[in-house]
Amino acid sequence: METTDVMNRLIPISSRDDIPERYRDTPVGLLLEYHNLGRHHAAYSSAQLLIGMCMDNRKHLRIPDNFAFIIRAGGANLRYSEFKVSYAISVGGVQSLALIGHTQCGMVNLVSKKDQFVRGLVERAGWDQRAAEDHFLQFAPMFEIGNEIEFTLAEVTRLRQRYPNILVAPLLYRVEDNLLYLVSE
Ligand SMILES: [Zn+2]
DSSP states (O other), X not given: OOHHHHHHTEEEOSSXXXXXXXXXXXXXXXXXXXXXXXXXXXXXXXXXXXXXXXXXXXXXXXXXXXXXXXXXXXXXXXXXXXXXXXXXXXXXXXXXXXXXXXXXXXXXXXXXXXXXXXXXXXXXXXXXXXXXXXXXHHHHHHHOOSOHHHHHHHHHHHHHHHSTTSEEEXXXXXXXXXXXXXXXX
């Protein structure tokens, strides 16, 4: 996806006033203030927010200790992490969820990485070729996200239906500037 196409779908947060009223003064708004605006870190004794984000190594959130549960899964895909989401809500007590996709996500266009995936498992992990190919073909369709922005929005829609009383927000982390953006809905 071209950078301009991505930017057109994003709401930059460079001041508190940029945060839509729906999220302002919620844990989602606080996340944006902490990460983007350098808000002074408050002390928390319990988690306020559940964050779903990709496992990608290029992302680091500036948030206070104890502020959030974080589930990291390829592509910020929580479809296979539902028990953990339910746990963070029911036992952990959070009422807000920020789902954070990111640019340059490796879970986009997985099929283009098949040869590298198979060769890497064979050479690095000691798998045989056939088992590595079967593994890829079995799981790649489950983990393919297609497009970071579309997937994040679709996943947010699914989570809102699944957890109707929870505030669920679509965010995108741009690895180009290490800032969080709200995805325009
Ligand atoms: Zn990713």
